[in-house]
Ligand code: NAD
């Protein structure tokens with residue numbers, strides 16, 4: 411049975427990945443989820459799997475060398491899937507320091523602990539051990555608004571925000587371990603994810619939540635910045651496929667082939683809500699394009715991201731399966747069916763969940 415160490419598994423993508431992996435492998439794998447439970451980590455995301463015998467949770471900071479070492483010492487880890495990070499660009503502009511600590515130093519801690527546990531006396535690595543570093547397309551900088559240029563694995567790094575610079579640094583540290591020690595790792599660089607369990611500071615859940623409450627929908631700048639949206643389950647599948655079928659030492663871009671302007675995303679959400687909400691739902695009256703409010707632009711706002719997922723398709727056979735029309739409808743429906751989750755997250759109540767759930771355990 412393969413044992414996975416997943417970092418940041420209580421966050422948006424990490425929790426979707428854990429759900430995906432149990433759906434796919436059921437009792438064939440064991441997952442240990444290590445998460446510090448920052449404001450973005452929410453164990454409620456994993457409520458339905460938390461009692462599985464082949465799942466366990468460790469509350470720890472990835473910068474805590476001893477805590478991470480202990481996990482490797484106590485368990486024969488076969489796979490590391492490293493999600494844990496500070497992930498929000500706006501927060502990195504206000505407070506860059508924690509991004510450098512977690513994203514750069516935390517990644518180095520994870521690499522060192524894995525290297526120490528997996529390296530043999532002759533400097534080679536035990537058979538079958540693999541580390542996957544989850545990164546972002548933002549490391550490549552910004553593309554012109556021409557619809558023709560794309561990010562490839564060979565595109566030079568040109569990060570602009572403290573967030574993307576910290577992720578770029580972490581990618582280079584992983585690369586240096588691959589190049590220097592032949593450390594068994596892959597790097598994936600992925601475009602904007604959307605789907606269930608995303609913290610409502612990010613554009614899509616923020617717009618859904620504000621619409622339902624009749625609050626303004628803040629559009630940065632002219633609203634014509636472009637992102638390449640990928641349904642989170644497709645990302646989870648891509649990560650697993652890269653780890654099992656990719657060539658060790660290689661990096662793979664994972665993208666949705668789904669470029670949209672922010673203003674169009676917002677209008678699509680408004681129209682989807684208008685379509686789904688029943689006429690007698692009092693919230694329906696709130697949902698209108700009149701809520702759209704243009705606000706001051708994000709500092710250093712990248713204009714366009716677009717990944718060409720050619721390498722992962724050619725080498726591994728992965729492609730984005732979920733169309734945006736299907737994915738956004740599923741996402742809006744999920745939030746409508748989980749308004750208690752949204753309320754707990756926005757009120758901060760979810761942070762008590764850990765205490766309630768794990769006190770005395
Ligand atoms: P998220 O903010 O929702 O979750 C991050 C998780 O990491 C949280 O559970 C948090 O508690 C945990 N964490 C933060 N600091 C920690 C620390 N010091 N020690 C242990 N745990 C810590 O983020 P996300 O959107 O799920 O992103 C996950 C990863 O994917 C990140 O590495 C991010 O850079 C990358 N990524 C995200 C996207 C996206 O669209 N969201 C796209 C590409 C890549």
Ligand code: DAU
Pocket residue numbers: 497498499500545546547548600601602603611612613614616628629630631635636637672708715
């Ligand atoms: O590209 C991958 C990246 O996607 C990940 O690495 C990041 O972790 C993830 O947060 C995401 O970054 P973005 O900055 O693209 O996502 P965000 O949802 O914050 O913003 C999406 C776009 O919407 C961006 O152009 C800024 C704009 N925006 C965002 C918010 C929160 C608005 O116009 N208004 C808003 O209120």
